[in-house]
Amino acid sequence: MKRVCTVVLVSVMFSVALGQEQVTLTDLLSHAFSHSEELALLRKEREHVALQEKEHRASGLPQINASMAYIHAPRSYNPYDLSMDIEGSLAEELGNPEEVFLQNPDYTVTPGDILAYENAMGIAQTFDGVLAELGGFDLSPPKNTLNWEVKLEQVIFAQGKIKTAVEIARIAYENIDMQIEAEKLAIAKDVREKHHTYLVAQSNYEVRQSDVKLSRRTHEISRIRFDTGHGTELDTLNSKYRLKQSESSLREAAMNKRLAKKDLLTRVSMDYADDEVVILGQLTEPEFSLDVKTARGRMKEGNRTLKVLDVLAEMRDKQVDMSRTDFFPSVGAFASAGQTSLYDGVDDIDFGWNVELGVGVQIPIFHGGQRRHRMEQSRVKRRKVTSQYDQVLRQLTLALEAAYETYELAQEELVEARDMIRLTERSVSVSEVAYEMGQISQLELDQTKQQYRMSRLAENAALGKLNAAVAQIESLIGDTTLIEL
Structure with missing residues (x-):
């Protein structure tokens, strides 16, 4: 030594x-x-895992998203289209009283039958008149849609x-x-x-x-x-x-x-x-x-x-x-608020509010x-x-x-x-x-x-x-x- x-x-x-x-x-x-490369890689992986943990913790917090959309529809289906010719169609279906009562010569017409026919004809003529008036209105939807929305989603229970x-x-x-x-x-x-x-x-x-x-x-x-x-x-x-x-x-x-x-x-x-x-x-x-x-x-x-x-x-x-x-299953809640405008021209833009609150359950089946x-x-x-x-x-x-x-x-x-x-x-x-x-x-x-x-x-x-x-x-x-x- x-x-x-x-x-x-x-x-x-x-x-x-x-x-x-x-x-x-x-x-x-x-x-x-x-100066070890292996230790440096492991330290980087450690940082990555730490960020993953933070990400998972953040998934339990409310999720807030905003969206905005513009839609232009040059042609769209209109379920309220009354442009077809329907004038007098119901009255014509009823026909003349002579033709109606003469279809069965063995049947004896009573005053009640005549009164019922007159009432039905009156209703038909009134309805035909209403349809004729509505036919002058343009019920087709506007071609442009503009909307924005802010939505909040919160997981309540996720097992x-x-x-x-x-x-x-x-x-x-x-x-x-x-x-x-x-x-x-x-x-x-x-x-x-x-x-x-x-x-x-x-x-x-x-x-x-x-x-x-x-x-x-x-x-x-x-x-x-x-x-x-x-x-x-x-x-x-x-x-x-x-x-x-x-x-x-x-x-x-x-x-x-x-x-x-x-x-x-x-x-x-x-x-x-x-x-x-x-x-x-x-x-x-x-x-x-x-x-x-x-x-x-x-x-x-x-x-x-x-x-x-x-x-x-x-x-x-x-x-x-x-x-x-x-x-x-998992349970979640949501709330959203936004505005929507349907218009044909820029001068027609007029936003209206949409507000929704809800709770949902997602059940896995197959x-x-x-x-x-x-x-x-x-x-x-x-x-x-x-x-x-x-x-x-x-x-x-x-x-x-x-x-x-x-x-x-x-x-x-x-x-x-x-x-x-x-x-x-x-x-x-x-x-x-x-x-x-x-x-x-x-x-x-x-x-x-x-x-x-x-x-x-x-x-x-x-x-x-x-x-x-x-x-x-x-x-x-x-x-x-x-x-x-």
């Missing part, structure tokens, strides 16, 4: 001297959250449609929030893994740097021993070869470090050159003590993917309720089975969510158990690597002294240093694997500390 803190402190001081930007893990996460629609919008809003948290957790897990990958690459680079220093020192000792007659030329050539080999490994480690940094900066949408930024952080063992049984329970309660499906199931239930309301099919679709979607939940839960449980297997394996590897480091550190110190005294060969010294170097690299790999496993577990159980800045 002391060695790690010293390296970090030197790195910070060096970056300040060069004017490089210093970036912490918190900075990386903050930049990733603010809970509006309330259910608002509830669906609210649940959709909550669903988007869950998706945003799920996406943030996924981003945080990915960024942390790439950050640990970079720290491993950086630590490996430091190991290779130390290896180059040791190889250079060993080569210098070999040359001194050869010059003084205590060593062989073969030992000097081998130490030179080992130095070149360690320098090549250092260049490869530097490349891996640059690639890991570039991968991390690209993931968080930071546009920096390699020499413009220093990524801070320490490759340390994470503090984690959660057992797998407790983690399973927390995963069922906190995993954002499962919570999204829970919210989606609630939404599907509300949609089934909404489909059920289609079978019941719609070809559409309502039943719509309800069945909602029920199928609900069953589909249940099936998805069970499937996702199995997959997440398997992923959690795999992460714990990786975590336990990494712990064992870390303990083993640290034991090997303690052993090989002592071995290197003893071997260097023994080599200077001529007690061991160059090959034996190189083997000891190789063992120490591999132990250091194994420790870095175990720490990287351990941190990645913890990040995976915390993401699966929905631990919000991953996204806290």
Whole structure:
């Protein structure tokens, strides 16, 4: 730990001297959250759902509409048209009295019959006269109609449609929030893994740097021993070869470090050159003590993917309720006021008021089975969510158990690597002294240093694997500390 803190402190001081930007893990996460295209799309969808909720709430308020119309009818049906020739038509139908009574010679005409005929003829002549007088009037409707109207409509009772629609919008809003948290957790897990990958690459680079220093020192000792007659030329050539080999490994480690940094900066949408930024952080063992049984329970309660499906199931239930309301009547009221004018010319325009108040009931009777099919679709979607939940839960449980297997394996590897480091550190110190005294060969010294170097690299790999496993577990159980800045 002391060695790690010293390296970090030197790195910070060096970056300040060069004017490089210093970036912490918190900075990386903050930049990733603010520049994520997926989160931006979800936030837009969140705004859309919020507007939908407002729209559904507004549907319960009175609806006021205004209308205006102009109609020109060059030809229209007139049910009061009296232009036909009907003069004397009823009197002619009655005929002369002689013709009427002579049609049946066996019938004896009485004074009452003559009086009845005279009364009927009088009525017919009077009616014929009225029709003749009306025939002089133009009863055809005007050709132009102009009207305007303001109408207010208010839903009184709609079987809970509006309330259910608002509830669906609210649940959709909550669903988007869950998706945003799920996406943030996924981003945080990915960024942390790439950050640990970079720290491993950086630590490996430091190991290779130390290896180059040791190889250079060993080569210098070999040359001194050869010059003084205590060593062989073969030992000097081998130490030179080992130095070149360690320098090549250092260049490869530097490349891996640059690639890991570039991968991390690209993931968080930071546009920096390699020499413009220093990524801070320490490759340390994470503090984690959660057992797998407790983690399973927390995963069922906190995993954002499962919570999204829970919210989606609630939404599907509300949609089934909404489909059920289609079978019941709805009640509404309306009021309208407007003016209408019938005219032939502009000078004839004269508006008259029309005012109406009413209450209506709409009763669904038959719609070809559409309502039943719509309800069945909602029920199928609900069953589909249940099936998805069970499937996702199995997959997440398997992923959690795999992460714990990786975590336990990494712990064992870390303990083993640290034991090997303690052993090989002592071995290197003893071997260097023994080599200077001529007690061991160059090959034996190189083997000891190789063992120490591999132990250091194994420790870095175990720490990287351990941190990645913890990040995976915390993401699966929905631990919000991953996204806290």
